[in-house]
Amino acid sequence: MTDIEFLNVEIRPHRSLSDRGFIILISIVTALNCAAAAVFLAMGASLVPIFLGLDVLALVIAFAASFASGRRIERLVVTQSRVRLIEETRRRTSLVWESPTAFTRLTSREEDERLVDLRLTVSGREAPVGQALGPKARLELMRTLEAALHEARRSRTGAW
Structure with missing residues (x-):
């Protein structure tokens, strides 16, 4: 069978800054820091350019970490018998959650009429789903997932 x-x-985090935008931003910050370093060097403050360089380096590291987390993909698969939550990165793919479709439930939490948390639950275990999504997209995911779970359960029992 x-x-x-x-x-x-696939659930992918949204990043508003593209690779090209990042290069432009870093170029502007570097140019401004170089100009400021030249002024401070002319004034005799020789340590300030070192800290300005560290400032640019810290910014590059922060954006690199942000871009790395942006490449993390959360894949949600609902089949007739199983619900799987899989995390995919460049280096690895790992199964985060697996449960029988028949017993898997969705729980949600709302604040100020906005869906802020969505979780798969079964037998006291739970796993968050769609944390990279905004409230509207998370609500749409919840509706789609509920419909898929309903269809999967219905197909198992043969009820039409």
């Missing part, structure tokens, strides 16, 4: 797939969705 083949396991019918009802949902296979």
Whole structure:
């Protein structure tokens, strides 16, 4: 018997700054820091340019970490028998969650009429889903996931 797939969705974090935008931003910051370093060197403050260079380096490291986390993909797969949550990065793919479709439930938490948390639950275990999404997209994911779980359960029982 083949396991019918009802949902296979990728959740990717949104990053507003593109690679090109990052290069432009770092170029501007570097140019401004070089100009400031030249002024401070002319005044005789020879240590200030070192700290300005460290400032640019810290900014590059922070953006590199942000871009790395932005490449993390969360894949949610609902089949007739299983629900799987898989985390994919450049280097590895790991199974974060697996549970039987029949017993998997969704729990959610709202604040100020906005969906702020969505979790898969079964037998006291839980796993967050769609944390990289905004409230509207998370609500859409919740509706899609509930429909997929319902269809998967219905197909198992043969009820039409």
